[in-house]
Amino acid sequence: MSTRTTQRTTQRTTAPPAPSTGLALYDRTAAEGSARVIRAYSTSFGLASRLCSPAVREHLAEVYALVRIADELVDGPAEEAGLPCERRRELLDALEADTEAAFESGYSANLVVHAFARAARRSGFGQELTRPFFASMRRDLEPIAFTEERELDEYVYGSAEVVGLMCLRGFAIGLAPDAERDARWERGARALGSAFQRVNFLRDLGEDASLRGRRYFPGVDPVSFSEAQQLRLLDGIDAELDEAAAVIPELPRGCRVAVAAAHGLFGELSARLRRTPAAELVTRRVRVPAPRKLAIVARVIARGGRP
Secondary structure: OOHHHHHHHHHHHOOOOOOOOHHHHHHHHHHHHHHHHHHHHOOHHHHHHOOOOHHHHHHHHHHHHHHHHHHHHHHOHHHHOOOOHHHHHHHHHHHHHHHHHHHHHOOOOOHHHHHHHHHHHHHOOOHHHHHHHHHHHHHOOOOEEOOOHHHHHHHHHHHHHHHHHHHHHHHOOOOOOOHHHHHHHHHHHHHHHHHHHHHHHHHOHHHHHHHHOEEOOOOOOHHHOOHHHHHHHHHHHHHHHHHHHOOHHHOOHHHHHHHHHHHHHHHHHHHHHHHOOHHHHOOOOOOOOHHHHHHHHHHHHHOOOOO
């Protein structure tokens, strides 16, 4: 019998893989659902995540999906559907309770929560990161007018820095612990998350105040927003971006290019915000055009993940 005939016979007699059933099918469906959420809702984050290894990409999607549905409960479709503040608070509380229960059991009837809990259990985080997150989400249910930097820092930690730490836990799966390295990476992840959040606050300065009653930056009134205030805020953002940039080249290959791409996209936003007159910045949302986004990603890929 020829080698070619043997190969054909082997191909005919090899059984196809058995389809997933039970919990394996549920896990896969939950992961696919989270991936669908990130594709539907995110451009910059979604684009960057596609540069990750499959395992890291799945982890990022599972984290992002829960963060997104919590955010949508606060002032997205839930508000548009006419749900009053107290009902949205109840739903947010229930989402947190479901998440914590899933940490323990490994299961939730909510596919997004189920996927998130899998990511958390797999990478070793839990309530120490989700409780600050949900606390910040609840803060957004009411008008905000922070008067102290401490209030803003606490809010940003819960709404953004812990999300960076959740992502970082996925990047580090399989790595041996290293106290100095881990502390350095955590500082970088927190700085990057904070910079992302503060960029978005600055982009939405006028809309947040007029439509949602939110003034995140202490002492900053969109009506009298000045160039000096604009530059002060952007100097702080750029300092955080620089702190994060110093760590990115150390990250594992499976996530390095993606993190550098996200850093580059928000760095471009910061530069565009700096070039926008203060009076104009509060009346329109500064964006990065799609061709420019692709150019930034291509540059990062060519440089091997160096910002």
